[in-house]
Amino acid sequence: MILIVMGVSGAGKTRIGELLAERLGCGFVDGDEFHSAANKEKMAQGIALTDDDRWPWLAAIRTAIEEKVRAGQSLVVGCSALKRAYRDVLRGGAEGDGTVRFVYLKGSFELLHERLATRGRHFFNPALLRSQLDTLEEPGADEAIAVSIELEPEAIVDEVVSDLG
Template sequence: MMQIVIIGVSGCGKTTVGQTLAKKLNLPFRDADEFHSTTNKEKMSRGQALTDEDRIPWLLAIHQYMQNLESENKDGVVTCSGLKKMYRQILLEGVETKDSHCQSISKKCLNKKSVLFVLLHGKQETLLKRLECRKDHFMPASLLPSQLATLEFPDETEHFITIDVDNTVEEMVSEIIKTLETS
């Protein structure tokens, strides 16, 4: 059983890669934007970056979705910016915590090895061009620098891979599938 969480800044291709991967693997897909409150979407559309306090209920909602899949023994693909290590911990543990490890398996704590974080990352110029081409999205290109400044790259304590967004969608999806087959 595997939960695949596609993470990265806005414009990196999380939704496109996530949808393509889910379709190829015949898995359910959910986009993180579906979990945002109207208030969060309005704030971002005004060019205001979300605070940690704004993000926590959103992250908990995504965690709950993942928890539901795990409790039904189902795999799934979900997107989430997951920019900070703390955010990824909330996705795994379901609570805001400073502890980097689940001390025990509780109802809320997902199996860390069954969650693969896939960081889509690329050059700021590439990401900016993608954001500027978007139509009808609440996240403006003006927030990209704050997202890049917030990004904390995953480390050896996390189950993750990093994929360059300069690759094609098919190349990125193939790389994710190869990782899944070998893990």
């Protein structure tokens, strides 16, 4: 199983992804590791990424997913996956084969903004939060397990593991 923990910056993708990977006994990779230096520089300058910036990044993550699937290994990935088209790339097509599942970390602008304001060194410029929220196409229940980021991290993981079955 490949589990993608998605949401805008500040939602807790890395923290929740690491906890889920630990609970599920598999590896975790942060999708930010697949961004090009140019993408990171743009975001640091407060310039929103375009689809053209994101396609190679998503393709690189998909390649890593395919490698894990071929090896018969599970993986948790932290990735914003803001649009359905991006999620389609990550799942290997609009329908996918059920191998890739999504967890959507959902929160209010106010809470996300507060988290970003207190976050340590990261290339993401907090001024881009509004742009990410404007880009976000929230997944429906048919596409992702949605969990409120108002819960404590362990409670979020408990809910996700319970929903996974």
